[in-house]
Amino acid sequence: MSKLVKYDVGTNFDYKLFDIIKENDKDHRIKNVYGKLKNDGLQGGRAPSIIPELTMDQFTDYIKACKENDLTFNYLINPLCMDQNELDPDKGKAMRDFIHTAYDAGVRYFTINSPTLIKYVKKEFKDVFITLGLYAYPVTIQQVEYWRNWGVDEITLDHSFNRNFDLLRKTLKFYKDSDFSLRLIANNFCLKECIFRLNHGSFCSHSEQNKLSMDFNLINCTYRKVSNPKAILTSEWIRPEDIHYYEELAEETGNKNFSLKLVDRTRSTEFIGNVIKAYTSESYDGNLLDVINWPITNKNMLFTNKTAGNPTVPSANAAPPQLPPARFAERMDRSFLPKYGRAMNFPGIYIDNKKLDGFIEHFIKNNNCANSLCTGTMIEDGRECSYACDYCGKWAEKVISYNKEEVDEWLSVATEVLSTLQCGGMYK
Numbered sequence: 001m002s003k004l005v006k007y008d009v010g011t012n013f014d015y016k017l018f019d020i021i022k023e024n025d026k027d028h029r030i031k032n033v034y035g036k037l038k039n040d041g042l043q044g045g046r047a048p049s050i051i052p053e054l055t056m057d058q059f060t061d062y063i064k065a066c067k068e069n070d071l072t073f074n075y076l077i078n079p080l081c082m083d084q085n086e087l088d089p090d091k092g093k094a095m096r097d098f099i100h101t102a103y104d105a106g107v108r109y110f111t112i113n114s115p116t117l118i119k120y121v122k123k124e125f126k127d128v129f130i131t132l133g134l135y136a137y138p139v140t141i142q143q144v145e146y147w148r149n150w151g152v153d154e155i156t157l158d159h160s161f162n163r164n165f166d167l168l169r170k171t172l173k174f175y176k177d178s179d180f181s182l183r184l185i186a187n188n189f190c191l192k193e194c195i196f197r198l199n200h201g202s203f204c205s206h207s208e209q210n211k212l213s214m215d216f217n218l219i220n221c222t223y224r225k226v227s228n229p230k231a232i233l234t235s236e237w238i239r240p241e242d243i244h245y246y247e248e249l250a251e252e253t254g255n256k257n258f259s260l261k262l263v264d265r266t267r268s269t270e271f272i273g274n275v276i277k278a279y280t281s282e283s284y285d286g287n288l289l290d291v292i293n294w295p296i297t298n299k300n301m302l303f304t305n306k307t308a309g310n311p312t313v314p315s316a317n318a319a320p321p322q323l324p325p326a327r328f329a330e331r332m333d334r335s336f337l338p339k340y341g342r343a344m345n346f347p348g349i350y351i352d353n354k355k356l357d358g359f360i361e362h363f364i365k366n367n368n369c370a371n372s373l374c375t376g377t378m379i380e381d382g383r384e385c386s387y388a389c390d391y392c393g394k395w396a397e398k399v400i401s402y403n404k405e406e407v408d409e410w411l412s413v414a415t416e417v418l419s420t421l422q423c424g425g426m427y428k
Helices: 016-024 055-066 091-104 115-124 141-150 165-174 197-205 216-227 232-233 242-255 268-281 334-342 362-365 391-399 404-423
Strands: 006-010 028-033 072-077 110-113 131-132 154-156 179-183 258-262 350-352 399-402
Touching: 006 268, 016 268, 028 110, 028 258, 055 391, 091 115, 110 115, 110 216, 115 131, 115 141, 141 154, 141 165, 165 179, 179 391, 197 216, 216 232, 232 391, 242 268, 258 268, 334 404, 350 404, 391 399, 399 404
Parallel strands: 006 028, 006 258, 028 072, 072 110, 110 131, 131 154, 154 179, 179 258
Antiparallel strands: 350 399
16 A cells, blocks of 8 residues: 655755665655756845855756656745845846746746735646745645645645644644645754744845855754753654654545655755654664754865856765855954854764653643743743643653754854854854
């Protein structure tokens, strides 16, 4: 019996990923890869400075290769904010012209968050499938239904659905007899109910194509996890070994249009390959952070060049390639950039994945997260609360380990960098 839960995989445009998929995806669960061009003039969900560079001809060849490997390609136009460019007389036209160009190249799947662009694409093309991206943040069935009525064919559900099995069950059951598709992101690593997610999404939307922006939110998010490892487990990722629970839920509800998105398209082929192997086999023996969106080492990051199908990935002993210049670098104190670079080189945290067996069962049987406060992450130790929960905290003590000296050193640097960013102290 074929598996009901399918996968969408981020691509860095390395052709080696086709071989990795072919070798590992024996059940043909990977139906789609997704990505976008760096210089398409459109915002996306990631800062464009870390996206591979391809010409339109190279991109067209890649779309052909996807078809030859029985994969569809989902083109991302998925920022939180488009800076009103859809309504700009020149930028709006350029945007619509590019969508036609992508269509002519063979793209029939788009991820779009803009209400006006959704309507335009559905009217302009009768054979295009539209996915609503995460940055629309649908958190209730009512919001899902709003978007379905607006014309989208698939919705990327908010992370809060991942461990809320009652809500997920109701949603899957409601749409089981339709062609409407639902999708979760399995291996993202956002803080639970993060209050900075809109700000961070807007930051990515407005990042420059060829310059690195100072990512306050990413360092702040990581600081909260590193300084309090309980927050690592409250983050709503789905580990490979727990996929079968979602498969069982799809079977129970009779929903055949359910998938999991695997990130991240800005990572190395080695990282994406490990993710593919782990989730197709539903097993990973090692550090869970090896397959979760946590950029801990240079080898897992993608450093791009202009050769399609051959993204530049440093070897273990090589210095990382030259990164794009930082935005406003010419106005910065020269001592700040090395500190920022150190803060972006996160410390090694080890989560023994196999020791997490059984962790998710609490959420399946007794998920009361929506009515609870997390002890240690939201409620300071020693403070009383009648609806406090420390379930994740107890597991953190069993499965997470790290080098305290390395962590303390990083926290010191990160504290200084965050403080500097807050007051603009990096400028001369």
